[in-house]
Amino acid sequence: MVADDESSKMWVPVCCHRVMRCNLFRQANGPAYAILVCTSCNKSIALEQEPLAAKDTFGEGSNVLNLLGSPKPPRRDRRNPVSEGDDEPTLV
Numbered sequence: 001m002v003a004d005d006e007s008s009k010m011w012v013p014v015c016c017h018r019v020m021r022c023n024l025f026r027q028a029n030g031p032a033y034a035i036l037v038c039t040s041c042n043k044s045i046a047l048e049q050e051p052l053a054a055k056d057t058f059g060e061g062s063n064v065l066n067l068l069g070s071p072k073p074p075r076r077d078r079r080n081p082v083s084e085g086d087d088e089p090t091l092v
């Protein structure tokens with residue numbers, strides 16, 4: 001089952017049941033960065049680049065996620081993207 005392997009999956013940033021928009025900025029004299037924006041509530045999340053080798057400096061259990069960065073994500077609501085309520089899994 002190679003096609004269903006974790007490495008073939010990606011993570012989709014979601015807010016207000018919508019896929020967050022990703023704006024990439026490449027500075028001429030600085031590092032590139034990205035802003036995730038919710039098109040519904042305007043919440044924004046800044047993403048900064050780090051060398052992959054720096055992963056271990058972020059603490060035990062840090063994971064590198066394949067994050068989707070779409071400048072024009074579909075506007076439709078996502079079906080049940082995040083379970084809200086009682087059946088939310090408890091992370092220990």
Ligand SMILES: [Zn+2]
Nearest residue numbers: 015016038041
């Ligand atoms: Zn939102």
